[in-house]
Amino acid sequence: VTAESEKLSTSTKTIFDYADGRGVRIPSSCGRVGQCHECVVEITQNSNCLNNRSEVEEFLSGEFRLACQASFDTQSVPPEFKLLWQKPRILESSTLSSASSELDPVIRSDGRLVYEGSTSIGSFRSSVLGLVIDLGTTTVVMELVDLSTGQVRTSRSFENPQRFGGSDIMNRISYDGTPTAAGELQKAVIAVANRQVRQMTKEIGCSPAEVYEIVVVGNTTMRDLIFGLDVQPIGQRPYKSLTETEKDDPDASTALTEKASHLGFRVHREAKVHGLPLLASHLGADTVAGMLAVGMLGNNIELDDPSETVMLVDVGTNTEVVLRHEGNFYGASCPAGPAFEGGQVSCGMRAYEGAIEAIRLDEDGKGLSFSTIGDAEPKGFCGSGLIDLLAELVNRNIIDEFGVFLENPKLSEFTILEDYNLKISRQDISNLAQAKSANYSGQFLTLLSASVDPVEVDRLYLAGAFANYINVENACSIGLVAPVLPKNIERVGNAALHGARMALLSQSQRSSLNSASSQIKHIELETMPQFFEVFVEGCQLKAMPDRIGASVQ
Numbered sequence: 001v002t003a004e005s006e007k008l009s010t011s012t013k014t015i016f017d018y019a020d021g022r023g024v025r026i027p028s029s030c031g032r033v034g035q036c037h038e039c040v041v042e043i044t045q046n047s048n049c050l051n052n053r054s055e056v057e058e059f060l061s062g063e064f065r066l067a068c069q070a071s072f073d074t075q076s077v078p079p080e081f082k083l084l085w086q087k088p089r090i091l092e093s094s095t096l097s098s099a100s101s102e103l104d105p106v107i108r109s110d111g112r113l114v115y116e117g118s119t120s121i122g123s124f125r126s127s128v129l130g131l132v133i134d135l136g137t138t139t140v141v142m143e144l145v146d147l148s149t150g151q152v153r154t155s156r157s158f159e160n161p162q163r164f165g166g167s168d169i170m171n172r173i174s175y176d177g178t179p180t181a182a183g184e185l186q187k188a189v190i191a192v193a194n195r196q197v198r199q200m201t202k203e204i205g206c207s208p209a210e211v212y213e214i215v216v217v218g219n220t221t222m223r224d225l226i227f228g229l230d231v232q233p234i235g236q237r238p239y240k241s242l243t244e245t246e247k248d249d250p251d252a253s254t255a256l257t258e259k260a261s262h263l264g265f266r267v268h269r270e271a272k273v274h275g276l277p278l279l280a281s282h283l284g285a286d287t288v289a290g291m292l293a294v295g296m297l298g299n300n301i302e303l304d305d306p307s308e309t310v311m312l313v314d315v316g317t318n319t320e321v322v323l324r325h326e327g328n329f330y331g332a333s334c335p336a337g338p339a340f341e342g343g344q345v346s347c348g349m350r351a352y353e354g355a356i357e358a359i360r361l362d363e364d365g366k367g368l369s370f371s372t373i374g375d376a377e378p379k380g381f382c383g384s385g386l387i388d389l390l391a392e393l394v395n396r397n398i399i400d401e402f403g404v405f406l407e408n409p410k411l412s413e414f415t416i417l418e419d420y421n422l423k424i425s426r427q428d429i430s431n432l433a434q435a436k437s438a439n440y441s442g443q444f445l446t447l448l449s450a451s452v453d454p455v456e457v458d459r460l461y462l463a464g465a466f467a468n469y470i471n472v473e474n475a476c477s478i479g480l481v482a483p484v485l486p487k488n489i490e491r492v493g494n495a496a497l498h499g500a501r502m503a504l505l506s507q508s509q510r511s512s513l514n515s516a517s518s519q520i521k522h523i524e525l526e527t528m529p530q531f532f533e534v535f536v537e538g539c540q541l542k543a544m545p546d547r548i549g550a551s552v553q
């Protein structure tokens with residue numbers, strides 16, 4: 001150790017060391033030498049006190065750094081940072097019943113463990129477990145399921161650790177196409193999944209080696225990324241996965257199966273990872289799984305009457321809409337962006353403790369009553385709170401349907417809760433209105449394609465991370481949700497996860513997915529002649545018309 005390096009080590013500190021001192025655990029599996037890339041943190045303040053990015057950090061940009069590489073002078077004000085996988089309130093369960101799901105997993109045990117009825121893969125230890133992963137752009141939910149009983153043994157939910165590659169699908173695709181970053185997104189999510197599997201199996205007294213199958217759902221990009229496929233084609237016209245374009249038989253399934261160890265999962269050495277098939281383009285495995293969960297594929301006659309007109313809307317960073325009418329399927333994918341997940345909105349935040357999830361305003365537009373997650377002091381608004389806020393601002397005549405402040409159209413922001421310094425700006429309202437319009441346009445144009453009016457929908461299933469918490473009346477009043485008769489609207493929670501579990505537990509349920517993609521009429525929203533008109537209309541904070549056919553040219 002030279003005098004110079006000695007001096008350096010006493011006067012500088014890495015973020016990792018700094019976190020150690022504060023009792024914050026940052027993941028690592030490389031001994032902090034810049035190889036595992038598991039220690040990515042987001043610097044939120046004082047980034048200028050940090051050293052320059054090292055060579056091993058080339059794959060990162062913006063405010064993201066490797067905690068083991070970013071260092072600062074101990075004399076300066078320390079930086080503030082966030083881990084990439086704080087635990088938000090992510091909807092883990094579904095309100096749908098699993099009662100009718102038969103138990104017929106691909107792994108069976110009769111002393112020996114047998115894969116697909118023929119291949120022996122070892123002897124029974126104490127449990128036969130399967131893992132379900134719902135890989136969303138923003139959030140990830142995992143469940144460990146007992147394949148002998150069908151019971152969920154334990155579950156986890158966390159932020160998608162790929163955030164350093166951007167907040168939406170298109171950002172992630174372009175990030176993954178950067179030569180210095182190739183494979184980083186896949187590695188990031190598998191590293192976190194492995195860590196969670198270790199903790200989950202420990203929690204129930206088992207070992208990761210007792211996990212014999214993994215079923216993955218997610219939008220097309222997320223699913224293909226975890227399998228290490230090139231996702232660049234999904235980002236360019238015609239926006240298709242390689243599994244769609246490279247199959248010889250048009251009716252062949254787009255499902256993926258790979259040995260878990262080949263992808264980097266640390267589970268049983270013979271375990272396989274199964275990615276459920278896609279519907280079309282950005283309509284991914286999560287949508288198919290949601291359809292399975294609500295019985296739309298004719299897979300659950302107790303739940304579903306095939307003669308009914310049924311719509312499934314999975315609200316999220318990317319919203320998916322699927323409609324079944326007179327035996328035909330129509331589907332659209334709408335890039336709504338992160339506004340309702342707290343992005344691009346100054347008073348917005350993810351569904352963490354302290355997020356306002358519901359609010360009512362008084363006549364002056366000030367907070368009259370509200371509730372926060374965890375009953376904590378309010379820090380901002382999560383998606384359901386933002387929907388209430390928009391609806392209330394319109395109802396109280398504080399803004400008009402174009403989002404303009406009525407008393408003073410030049411006003412750039414309006415204070416909602418003075419004590420907590422919570423305001424909403426004109427720009428926030430505009431960003432939310434556009435995200436809302438993506439949802440509006442997706443539902444409107446899907447219904448229009450099938451010549452169905454909202455009032456004719458027999459059942460509307462609202463699925464997704466925050467759809468479960470929204471005030472449906474407010475969501476309909478601002479046009480986020482089609483004005484289906486209130487009695488026909490059902491919030492079903494995380495339908496994608498539920499469907500993935502059904503596919504893990506039943507080979508027949510799984511096989512009913514394979515024909516889904518050949519049945520669907522994929523609606524490319526931006527190619528429809530009415531798209532622009534509908535999108536502009538959808539930016540207004542008002543309800544969708546009951547009769548949509550009559551409202552467009």
Ligand code: FES
Nearest residue numbers: 028034036037068
């Ligand atoms: S700890 Fe492995 S890269 Fe930083």
